[in-house]
Amino acid sequence: MNASPIDAPEYLPFRLDLVGQRMLWLRLDAAQRQDAAFLDERALPPRPEGGWLPLSAWLPEASVVPARPADAIAHIGHCGSTLLSRVLDTWPDVQALREPLPLRTLADAWPTRGQADARVSVPAAERLLRASWTAWSRPLPPAQRSVVKLTSSCNGLVEPVLRAFPAMRMVLLDMPLRPWLATLAKSPESMLDAAQAAPERLRLLQARGVGEGLALHAMSLPEQCAMGWLAERLRFRALAEAYSERVLRVDFEALLARPGEVLAEVAAHLGLDAQGLPAALASRHWGRYSKAQDHGYTREDRAHDLALALQRHGADIAKGERWVEGMRDRHGTAVD
Structure with a gap:
């Protein structure tokens, strides 16, 4: 590495190794960042440029107060977050970063941080999160701000990031x-x-007092998925209540049905220039498969696929719906 990643926004924290107590930094240009649906092994260029930096050499020097911290998209998974991220990327001053791999490592380690068998202490985990987010907050020109899309398994980090x-x-x-x-x-x-x-x-449902008697081994796969949907809805509701000025809930179905109205609301929430809306609404991303841009995939294609799934897998879908209805019968407004 010819330049220190601590000072060079060309480099991104790319892989966190908690066993070796080091971070892999890679140089990715604007086009590589824009193309990547996931900032993990799939985003590696043919000849990667970068290297490992010990956490002990980075964290003491890392700035933890970015001039403009990256905003974020959190989601339940498989709900159009990549599309929304790519559409926001059409604003000239926005750099979108999708699912940085170190966030997944931190999310896995977060629940046990500080325990005797953990690789990271509570203060070190929090400093790692702040320092990594600060590095992702440094866009490449001409962009002036970053929007980070989290992996859905990282939703346990949403509140720590908001607090930080x-x-x-x-x-x-x-x-x-x-x-x-x-x-x-x-x-x-x-x-x-x-x-x-x-x-x-x-565990989230249990922490909220509505998970008694539930066991994964006693639940079918559709029921487990429905349980996850319910847990994330409760998480998002609590976040929206606690951070009402800073958190905006968006329904992907509403975004597809009323893109102009909903995208304008998202843009206003993030402080994006309203003059960028026409270009965003005309973006080719609305008609492409977001994770593989060479494949066409329109709203009509999606509607056809969902109708076919409802026909072919209706029993499994109904099983998941019944599970959620049963939870509502037992817990009322606590799970609405």
Whole structure:
């Protein structure tokens, strides 16, 4: 590395190794960042430029108060967050960063930080989060600000980030249960991916006093997914109540149905210039598959796929819906 990543916004924190107590920094140009649907191994250029830096050499020198902290998109997964991120990227002053890998490592370590068997202490975990977010807050010119899209498994970090950076704003994206379950059902890999987060989401329900008697081993896969949807809705509701001025909840179905109205609300919430709205609404991203831009995928294609999923997987989708209705019968407004 010819330049220190501490001072060079060309480099991004790319992989966190808590065993080795080091961070891999990689140089990614504006086009590489814009193209990447995920900032993980899939974003590696043919000849990566960068290197490992010990945390002990970075954290003491890292600025933890960025001039303008990155705003963020958090979501329940498989709900259009990549599309929203790419559309926001059409504003000339915005640099969107999608799902940085170190956030996943931190999210996995966060619940046990400070324990005897943890790789990171409570103060070190918080400093790592602040320092990493500060590095992601440094856009490449001509962009002047960053928007970070979290991985859905990182939602446990949403409140710590909001606490660490009082000037930042957050969009919380989800969708109604039926189309979400249909989205998962049309791709077995998506359903398995959503179920991976079930343990943390079950713990969230338990912490909120509505998880008694629940056990993952007694739940079908659609029920586990429905449980995750409910847990994230409760998390997002609590965040919106606690950070009402800084958090905006967005329904992806509403964004597709009324893109001009909803995107204008998102832009206003993030302080984006309203003059950028026409270009954003005319963006090619609305008609492409967001995670693979070479594939066309229109709103009509999505509606067709969801209708087919409801037809083919209706029993599983109904099973998930019944599970949520049962929770509402037992707990009333606590889970609305």
